[in-house]
Amino acid sequence: MYLNDEEMKLSQRSLEQFETSFESYREGASGAEGGKTGGGCGCN
Amino acid sequence: MQLKIYLWVLLCFVTLNAISQSKIDKGKHKVGDVEIDILSSYYEQEGDHSAVEGGNGTQTLSDKVLSVTLSVPVDSVNIFDMSVSADTYSSASSDHIDGVGSYAVLSTPSSHDLRAYGNLAYSRINRKGKTLTIGAGFSSEFDVKSTSMLLGFAKESEDKNRELSVHVKGYYDKWKLIFPTEYRLNSSSFNLPDVRKTVSSDLSFAQVINKKLQALFSYEFTYQNGLLSTPFHRVYFNDGEDIYTRTGSIEKLPDYRSKHAFGVRISSFPFDWLIGRFYYRYYFDSFGIKAHTLNTEVPLKITRFFSVYPFYRFYSQTAADWFRPYGEHDLSQEFYTSDYDLSNFVSNKIGIGLRLSPPMGLIHLRSNSGNRSSSLKGLELRFAKYYRSDGLRSFIISSNLSFGF
Secondary structure, X not given: OOOOOHHHOOOOOOOHHXXXXXXXXXXXXXXXXXXXXXXXXXXX | OHHHHHHHHHHHHHHHHXXXXXXXXXXXXXXXXXXXXXXXXXXXXXXXXXXXXXXXXXXXXXXXXXXXXXXXXXXXXXXXXXXXXXXXXXXXXXXXXXXXXXXXXXXXOOEEEEEEEEEEEEEEEOOOOEEEEEEEEEEEEOOEEEEEEEEEXXXXXXXXOEEEEXXXXXEEEEEOOOOOXXXXXXXXXXXXXXXXXXXXXEEEEEEEEEOOEEEEEEEEEEEEEEOOOOOOOEEEEOOOOOOOXXXXXXXXOOOXXXXXXXXXXXXXXXXXXXXXXXXXXXXXXXXXXXXXXXXEEOXXXXXXXXXXXXXXXXXXXXXXXXXXXXXXXXXXXXXXXXXXXXXXXXXXXXXXXXXXXXXXXXXXXXXXXXXXXXXXXXXXXXXXXEXXXXXXXXXXXXXXXXXXX
C-alpha cells in the first residue's frame, strides 16, 4: 500500500460527480470540492 | 439535439483514433494510455415542498445520465481531456408551471427535458513540475444555454511531496424566461435579466505528511451576477387564508451573490487493507447561508485490486435571509423565496461502493500484429441514499467502466 494508491487520492472519485451535482442543486452550498458552482443546468 | 450529441461523440472518437495513430508512429516514445471512462447514473427523489408551487407540492424527479470522458496523452508533456454527457430528467413539479389548483390550465404527464454538455481541456506539463491548463465547456437544455472557460496552473515540488494549484473558471448562461401561466401577460413588469455570469476561483495546497498520511487544503470563491432567481418559482404572502385569497408573485432574489468555501481532505492508511478518507467544508455566502459538510469514507481492500468502500456524509445549513415557508412571506419584504433548497435543514447521505481494477484489466485484447492493445481496466459501482430533514429523500446508482488503449 502506498500514498499514490488510487484509494488514497486527494480528490473526489469520478463517480462522485453525479452526487455532487444533485447536492449542489438541493443544497445552498457548493464549491471547494471540484463540483459545480455555477452555470448550466436549470434543474429544479 | 440528439443529432448534436451523436456528432460530439463521433468527433471524440475520430480525434481519439487520430491521436492513437500518432502515438504509434512515435515508436519508442512511451506515453500513458489513452483512457476512456463511460459513466452512468440514475437518480430519483421524492419530496413535498416544490418551489414551483410556492413551497407546497410534489418534488418527484428522476434523472438518467450518460457521460463519456477521454484522457489523451499526446506525448509526455501534452494531454487532452474531454467529456461529453447527456442527461434526461422528468420533473413532476415542472408540470405545474402552467397552473396550480383551480388555476391549472392543463394536466399533462410529468414534464421532462434533455440536457447535453461537454468540456475540452488541454494541459501542458514541463520538467520543473509546472502544469498549465486551459479549457472550455458548454451546456444546453430547453431553457438555458451555457458556455464556460477554464484557466489553471499547478506547481509540484521537486520531491513531489507538495503541490500548489489555482484555477479560474467563468460561466455565461443565457436563459429563456419561463413564467407561471398567471403571470405571463405582464411578465415584463418583473424586469428580470436573462443572463447570468459566474466567476469562480479556487486555490488548493496538497502536502504529504508522512508515509501513510496526506492532506489537501482548498479555498474557493465564487461571484455571480444577473438572473439568480427562477422565474417559475411561485411565492405566496401572508395576507390571506388560502391560495385564492393570498397575494402571489414569483421568487425575487438579489442580482448578485458571493460564495466562500473552505475545504480540507485527509487520506490515510493505518493498515495496508484499511484506508480512511475524510472531507470537511465550511461555506458561507451573501444570501446568509452558512453550511457545514462532513464526509467520511472507509475503503476496505479485500484484495490488492478489489475494494469496497462504505461512506457517510452529514450536511447542515442555515436558511437564506429571504426564505419563508409556504404562505408566510410579508408584503414588506424586498426579496422572497420559498425554495426549500435555500431553507434551514440537515441532510444525511449513506452508501456503499465497490471498485475492481486488476493491473492487466478485467478483459485484455491485443491486435493480431501485437502492436496495439486495449483493455477494460476497471469497474466501479456506487449506491447512495439521501435524506433531508424537510422530508426530501432520494437515491442514486452510478457506474463507471474504464478502458485503456
